[in-house]
Amino acid sequence: xxxxxxxxxxxxxxxxxxxxxxxxxxxxxxxxxxxxxxxxxxxxxxxxxxxxxxxxxxxxxxxxxxxxxxxxxxxxxxxxxxxxxxxxxxxxxxxxxxxxxxxxxxxxxxxxxxxxxxxxxxxxxxxxxxxxxxxxxxxxxxxxxxxxxxxxxxxxxxxxxxxxxxxxxxxxxxxxxxxxxxxxxxxxxxxxxxxxxxxxxxxxxxxxxxxxxxxxxxxxxxxxxxxxxxxxxxxxxxxxxxxxxxxxxxxxxxxxxxxxxxxxxxxxxxxxxxxxxxxxxxxxxxxxxxxxxxxxxxxxxxxxxxxxxxxxxxxxxxxxxxxxxxxxxxxxxxxxxx
Numbered sequence: 452x453x454x455x456x457x458x459x460x461x462x463x464x465x466x467x468x469x470x471x472x473x474x475x476x477x478x479x480x481x482x483x484x485x486x487x488x489x490x491x492x493x494x495x496x497x498x499x500x501x502x503x504x505x506x507x508x509x510x511x512x513x514x515x516x517x518x519x520x521x522x523x524x525x526x527x528x529x530x531x532x533x534x535x536x537x538x539x540x541x542x543x544x545x546x547x548x549x550x551x552x553x554x555x556x557x558x559x560x561x562x563x564x565x566x567x568x569x570x571x572x573x574x575x576x577x578x579x580x581x582x583x584x585x586x587x588x589x590x591x592x593x594x595x596x597x598x599x600x601x602x603x604x605x606x607x608x609x610x611x612x613x614x615x616x617x618x619x620x621x622x623x624x625x626x627x628x629x630x631x632x633x634x635x636x637x638x639x640x641x642x643x644x645x646x647x648x649x650x651x652x653x654x655x656x657x658x659x660x661x662x663x664x665x666x667x668x669x670x671x672x673x674x675x676x677x678x679x680x681x682x683x684x685x686x687x688x689x690x691x692x693x694x695x696x697x698x699x700x701x702x703x704x705x706x707x708x709x710x711x712x713x714x715x716x717x718x719x720x721x722x723x724x725x726x727x728x729x730x731x732x733x734x735x736x737x738x739x740x741x742x743x744x745x746x747x748x749x750x751x752x753x754x755x756x757x758x759x760x761x762x763x764x765x766x767x768x769x770x771x772x773x774x775x776x777x778x779x780x781x782x783x784x785x786x787x788x789x
Contacts, residue, residue: 476687484526488537496658496760509552534600553678554574561632562638569677571676571678572648577669579654580642588669589668592641594620596621596639597646604672605645608672632653656769690736690738696786697785697788702755706752757771
């Protein structure tokens with residue numbers, strides 16, 4: 452009987468935890484800040500500066516959600532997580548939002564209790580090699596030693612690609628990201644493979660002499676990266692998803708952090724709805740009608756975020772490519788606010 456009572460109590464506690472996690476919007480409003488899962492340090496995407504302030508394209512996703520819900524982009528806490536910790540932290544309720552260069556896959560979107568809230572960076576797996584290796588193509592890597600991080604999709608992608616191209620390689624799989632970088636930098640392996648954006652970041656921020664390394668031209672996978680939330684929490688999913696779309700849509704409409712106040716006077720009905728001049732969108736999500744205005748004013752539109760963090764205004768100098776607006780040959784396409 453005592454065992455039965457224990458089991459019943461455990462189930463009640465588990466159900467209570469599920470219920471609490473299913474209302475993240477209320478939890479965040481009451482707490483006063485967003486718990487946001489980020490990397491342990493990935494220049495351009497999520498990394499602390501010399502003053503300890505977290506910055507990057509993914510951090511701007513955290514800031515955008517804080518601005519939408521709390522009216523203040525600074526009201527978030529960065530929770531550094533490695534690849535193995537990220538989904539467990541989300542599942543357990545340790546974080547409200549995972550904004551950590553995570554690829555959206557069918558398995559992750561269905562079987563882990565998590566669900567994608569959109570794509571904020573279209574990427575693909577590539578290869579970083581020392582120029583001294585004198586390799587021009589990944590198809591010349593037969594017999595190479597390849598460094599990669601465990602717990603990522605890179606392992607399976609590399610194995611599939613190598614098998615399809617009759618490439619034999621020796622994997623060096625390490626759990627901690629910085630240890631993988633150090634192994635590559637010390638010459639323990641010939642090649643570093645991960646998402647191309649990560650390679651650009653590693654080359655600039657981690658290699659002592661960046662000019663001694665080159666990213667090979669092959670991209671061997673599709674890696675759509677974006678934020679995740681818990682399944683079964685639709686109001687919170689709406690907040691995160693539409694915070695991203697607000698940034699993408701603002702760029703399409705020409706609304707920036709600098710002109711957003713002037714745009715409040717715009718006669719364009721799409722601008723009026725996005726900025727809350729015509730009310731409704733905020734009420735639909737349970738937040739202030741100025742939710743998108745606050746995002747754009749405090750964080751900027753998607754293009755502003757991209758350029759300062761990873762684009763031509765940053766040390767990484769990554770071209771927009773697939774991350775350009777759909778009107779300019781890219782894949783960034785915001786759903787309409789109406």
